[in-house]
Amino acid sequence: MYPFNVRVYGLLINEFDQVLLSDEEESGFRFSKFPGGGLEYGEGLIDGLKREFMEELGIEVHAGFVYETLLIENTQDDTWVGMVELVVIRVFPVKTPVVLGPLEAHYMTTWVTKSTALQMSPRFVTPSFHKIAKLLHD
Numbered sequence: 677m678y679p680f681n682v683r684v685y686g687l688l689i690n691e692f693d694q695v696l697l698s699d700e701e702e703s704g705f706r707f708s709k710f711p712g713g714g715l716e717y718g719e720g721l722i723d724g725l726k727r728e729f730m731e732e733l734g735i736e737v738h739a740g741f742v743y744e745t746l747l748i749e750n751t752q753d754d755t756w757v758g759m760v761e762l763v764v765i766r767v768f769p770v771k772t773p774v775v776l777g778p779l780e781a782h783y784m785t786t787w788v789t790k791s792t793a794l795q796m797s798p799r800f801v802t803p804s805f806h807k808i809a810k811l812l813h814d
Contacts, residue, residue: 678722684725685712685808686737686767695793698732699784709802721763731766732783740766743811764808775804804809 688696698711715724722739729737743764793809
């Protein structure tokens with residue numbers, strides 16, 4: 677049996693119809709992703725998403741609706757083989773306008789149009805990025 681990983685990502689869209697991205701650096705590699713990440717043991721989807729937004733962006737959000745649940749088999753490299761369940765949830769800020777909190781050194785944020793998100797180079801985004809960005813156009 678393969679390992680199973682549940683990841684939850686939030687789509688925060690502003691009044692200009694732009695989506696918020698988290699730009700991160702890990703092991704010397706810079707990449708963009710939608711805010712979110714893996715659930716901690718025993719954590720629910722909504723609590724995990726709220727925690728990730730607070731950790732990565734310093735903002736409090738509440739969950740809207742689930743856009744999609746995607747099941748992806750990771751066979752791209754030798755480091756990890758298994759199933760990843762991505763849950764994509766529309767989120768809304770508790771306070772508006774959105775004022776991003778102090779970020780850790782390896783985090784930055786960017787607002788981009790939905791079409792820009794879909795056209796971003798695969799070299800600079802996480803493997804699931806375009807699957808999630810496509811949901812913005814469906």
